[in-house]
Amino acid sequence: MLANRAAARNFARVSKNRNDGRISGGPSPIRARIGRDVAAQLDTNPNVRRAKVETAQMYTYPGFLSDAECDALIALIDSNSRPSTLLAVSEDPDYRTSHSSDLYRWSPEILTIDQRIAHLLGIPDENAETLQGQRYAVNQQFRAHCDYFHESSDYWPKMKETGGQRTWTAMAYLNDVPEGGATWFPRAGIRFKPKRGLLVIWNNMMPDGTPNYDTLHEGMRVIEGTKYIVTKWFREGAWIRDHVPTYVPGGIETASS
Numbered sequence: 001m002l003a004n005r006a007a008a009r010n011f012a013r014v015s016k017n018r019n020d021g022r023i024s025g026g027p028s029p030i031r032a033r034i035g036r037d038v039a040a041q042l043d044t045n046p047n048v049r050r051a052k053v054e055t056a057q058m059y060t061y062p063g064f065l066s067d068a069e070c071d072a073l074i075a076l077i078d079s080n081s082r083p084s085t086l087l088a089v090s091e092d093p094d095y096r097t098s099h100s101s102d103l104y105r106w107s108p109e110i111l112t113i114d115q116r117i118a119h120l121l122g123i124p125d126e127n128a129e130t131l132q133g134q135r136y137a138v139n140q141q142f143r144a145h146c147d148y149f150h151e152s153s154d155y156w157p158k159m160k161e162t163g164g165q166r167t168w169t170a171m172a173y174l175n176d177v178p179e180g181g182a183t184w185f186p187r188a189g190i191r192f193k194p195k196r197g198l199l200v201i202w203n204n205m206m207p208d209g210t211p212n213y214d215t216l217h218e219g220m221r222v223i224e225g226t227k228y229i230v231t232k233w234f235r236e237g238a239w240i241r242d243h244v245p246t247y248v249p250g251g252i253e254t255a256s257s
């Protein structure tokens, strides 16, 4: 507990603008406020633990998803997945070798989980991208990357229009993995072993709202078994702007805005 409080104090002091050589963005009062507000909410939740990391705000919530929820999500991922993609082209064909599944946001089971995650962080659900499932078979991985967008990139104008920068990430493991598949933050110096139901939450921004290169992370190669996760990325603004459809059994009400 003491160590975690010290981590929180030190995080507030760390404001050196480290980056990976690309312009990923500068300070931002809105992103800084989101960082403070979400951390304040997580710090008072008795189910949430702050990770012992000084250079980023990082938390865990063991058992956030029930076994039944994990099983339902695994079945959905298996029924609907495609090879994972990247926003920017990579020269390394092994960079992201998993399969992804865009989970159907308006189905009751996804909506409930989506809203629980948004409520936990205290960020409006409309700021969140659709929950994305990932499946990694043996030897598959997602090499080191940051979840925030590079504001000098070709894809940025489109991202800016659809809610802007990614601030917080929430990622849950749906199963235990016999060997490999940890999520490793080499710069922050922490590694999470997949554990069924565990939610890992981190802020991709620094205290002043600048993208935090210390959140660099890697989905390590799976050595034995299959790894299933769901990831939710929160934007600084509204990602959903249009009419929000209502779910009706067998489909959605599709009135346009």
Ligand SMILES: O=C(O)CCC(=O)C(=O)O
Residues within 6 Å of the ligand: 134, 142, 147, 171, 181, 182, 183, 184, 217, 218, 219, 220, 229, 231
């Ligand atoms: O698979 C992992 O452990 C990390 C996944 C990840 O970084 C992501 O989905 O953005």
Ligand SMILES: [Fe+2]
Residues within 6 Å of the ligand: 145, 146, 147, 217
């Ligand atoms: Fe990531």
